[in-house]
Amino acid sequence: xxxxxxxxxxxxxxxxxxxxTYTLWMKSLVFHSxxxxxxxxxxxxxxxxxxxxxxxxxxxxxMDLRGRVLCSIKKKLLAFGSWDGYRxxxxxxxxxxxxxxxVKRCNKMITRKVECEIxxxxxxxxxxxxxxxxxxxxxxxxxxxxAEAKQKYSPSGVVLxxxxxxxxxxxxxxxxxxMALVTVYGLICGRM
Numbered sequence: 070x071x072x073x074x075x076x077x078x079x080x081x082x083x084x085x086x087x088x089x090t091y092t093l094w095m096k097s098l099v100f101h102s103x104x105x106x107x108x109x110x111x112x113x114x115x116x117x118x119x120x121x122x123x124x125x126x127x128x129x130x131x132m133d134l135r136g137r138v139l140c141s142i143k144k145k146l147l148a149f150g151s152w153d154g155y156r157x158x159x160x161x162x163x164x165x166x167x168x169x170x171x172v173k174r175c176n177k178m179i180t181r182k183v184e185c186e187i188x189x190x191x192x193x194x195x196x197x198x199x200x201x202x203x204x205x206x207x208x209x210x211x212x213x214x215x216a217e218a219k220q221k222y223s224p225s226g227v228v229l230x231x232x233x234x235x236x237x238x239x240x241x242x243x244x245x246x247x248m249a250l251v252t253v254y255g256l257i258c259g260r261m
Contacts, residue, residue, distance in 0.1 A: 087240050089109065091238065092234070095234070105118040105255060113134070115134060116139075116248045117131075128144070137157070140249045142252055142256070149174070150174025151171070151172065151173050152171070152172040152253045154172070170188065172187050172196075183196070194207055194210070194250070195210075196254050199217075199219070202231065203218070203234060207247060213239075216237065
């Protein structure tokens, strides 16, 4: 399989302490499945999401390259546009543990560019739509950018398809959390 490189190459010696640039391909590696594949700055697969439930999209899993589940994301049944994320040690449906994070879709008539509100413990984040069709940002409550996704360009400047994005993640950020939030946003937008 050919490697896919982000435009800007960054060092990935310490995943959480340094800024990292990923390439998101909004396609699953599994035939007849919806999902997403995430490549690091070296062109290696780091994360993947496979959604085998085409109709309901009620539950998806974020996995590493080897298929180890990092997070299970479940749609709340009685709430419109609400999702809960559970770390891999609490993915059991029977579990009554608190979710790792909660995402709630915002009313566009009121918020305009804010697409989603995110709660991670006592912290709040927002997914904000930018001017580009596929682009968005994850910002904290102070407005600082935690991660930013935008359409990917080839090294020669050719715009790639809407299903290929560049994702810049700030240092000192839990990258698996960012990937889980990107997954929820992809589900909300119908891209997975």
